[in-house]
Amino acid sequence: MMRRTVTLRTSLQALIAVPLLMAAWPAVVPVHAEDFISVVTGLAPDDLLNIRAKPSAIGKTEARLAGGASVRNLGCNDIDGHPWCKVESDNPKATGWAPARYLVPLNPATVSDLDLAADAPAGDAAASPPAPDLTARLGDAAHDAEPPVKSVAETAMRDAYGLALAAETPPTGELPDPAAVAPVDKQTVAELPPQPDALASGGGIEIPCARKVGQPMARCAATVLYKGTDKAEVTVTWPDGGTRVIAFDAGRPASSDADGNFRFTREGSLNMIRIGEAERFEITDAVAFGTKGIGQ
Numbered sequence: 001m002m003r004r005t006v007t008l009r010t011s012l013q014a015l016i017a018v019p020l021l022m023a024a025w026p027a028v029v030p031v032h033a034e035d036f037i038s039v040v041t042g043l044a045p046d047d048l049l050n051i052r053a054k055p056s057a058i059g060k061t062e063a064r065l066a067g068g069a070s071v072r073n074l075g076c077n078d079i080d081g082h083p084w085c086k087v088e089s090d091n092p093k094a095t096g097w098a099p100a101r102y103l104v105p106l107n108p109a110t111v112s113d114l115d116l117a118a119d120a121p122a123g124d125a126a127a128s129p130p131a132p133d134l135t136a137r138l139g140d141a142a143h144d145a146e147p148p149v150k151s152v153a154e155t156a157m158r159d160a161y162g163l164a165l166a167a168e169t170p171p172t173g174e175l176p177d178p179a180a181v182a183p184v185d186k187q188t189v190a191e192l193p194p195q196p197d198a199l200a201s202g203g204g205i206e207i208p209c210a211r212k213v214g215q216p217m218a219r220c221a222a223t224v225l226y227k228g229t230d231k232a233e234v235t236v237t238w239p240d241g242g243t244r245v246i247a248f249d250a251g252r253p254a255s256s257d258a259d260g261n262f263r264f265t266r267e268g269s270l271n272m273i274r275i276g277e278a279e280r281f282e283i284t285d286a287v288a289f290g291t292k293g294i295g296q
Contacts, residue, residue: 009083038073038087038103040065044263046213046277051096055084057267063094073107076100077116086111086119099267208282211238217280224288232288236281246273246281248288 009170017061040049048066052059055077071087078084083100085107097119100106111119209220214226218239225233232249236244245257253264253271273281 027153036073036107036109037105038068038069038085038105040069040071040098040102041104042102043067044265044274047265047274049098049102050267051089051094051098053096055079055086055097057270059097062096063089063092065089065098071098071102071103075107075109076109077111086115094217115224205287207234207236207287209238210238210280211240211278213278215278217282218279222283222287226290230289234283234288244275244279244281246275246283251285251289 012079043049043066048064051063051065051071053062054060056079069091071089071090074086074088076083076085083106084097085100085103086096087098087103088095093178188263205222205224206219207222208217210217220239221237223235225235227233230249232248234248236246238244246253247255249255253273256262256275258275258279260279262273262275264271264273266272269285271281271283271285273283275281
């Protein structure tokens with residue numbers, strides 16, 4: 001009778017200890033971040049997930065992954081109220097950041113402060129982010145800003161007037177009577193012809209674009225016709241000819257002049273637009289609505 005009681009007591013103690021040991025096991029054997037696998041999901045049809053060099057919607061794109069692709073999830077952090085995960089991809093070979101909402105499952109671990117500081121966007125995180133530099137996204141040097149057409153004409157007229165005054169000034173250094181100075185003939189000053197409304201509204205810009213499936217993003221010339229504080233039409237000219245008109249309404253992409261399915265997603269102030277099966281465009285609010293943009 002005593003032997004049976006001891007055996008039963010030992011068995012009960014063993015059953016109680018098993019769950020305690022299982023709960024303590026993760027602390028004893030930590031999960032290695034490099035072994036945590038996540039799958040890309042939640043994308044629109046035929047869309048690709050941008051893997052960016054920094055945890056920011058304006059970070060440089062290192063690679064693009066299709067839905068169902070597997071990546072090594074190194075950890076996830078909250079960046080300015082948005083969860084981002086640092087990932088590694090083998091095909092194509094790339095390391096960068098992706099929005100956590102497109103990864104399943106999420107790694108509960110976080111990226112170390114040292115790695116996060118190395119990848120964090122430059123500048124104070126609390127400050128308002130600057131408008132995305134589209135030339136940097138395409139890997140080309142920024143174009144020198146061209147002076148407005150109106151300022152060129154005004155400068156030319158002031159220079160011509162100054163030369164006329166200098167020619168009429170007596171060598172003694174005395175200033176002539178303003179009434180005696182012959183008026184400048186404005187016809188002698190070359191004036192530029194009036195520019196089209198689209199150019200006056202927002203011409204001379206370029207945006208990332210692609211026309212075929214799998215084609216890398218190229219640079220397309222574009223003009224903007226503003227129709228109010230939250231309405232605009234962006235006309236994109238393909239490098240090989242032809243145009244595409246994209247309409248914005250209520251501060252968001254609304255439609256195009258194509259027959260294909262129109263859809264878009266947003267990352268911060270960046271509108272990633274897809275039309276049909278292949279056409280892709282990236283247009284910021286600053287481009288579509290001027291430097292002020294539209295409130296998020």
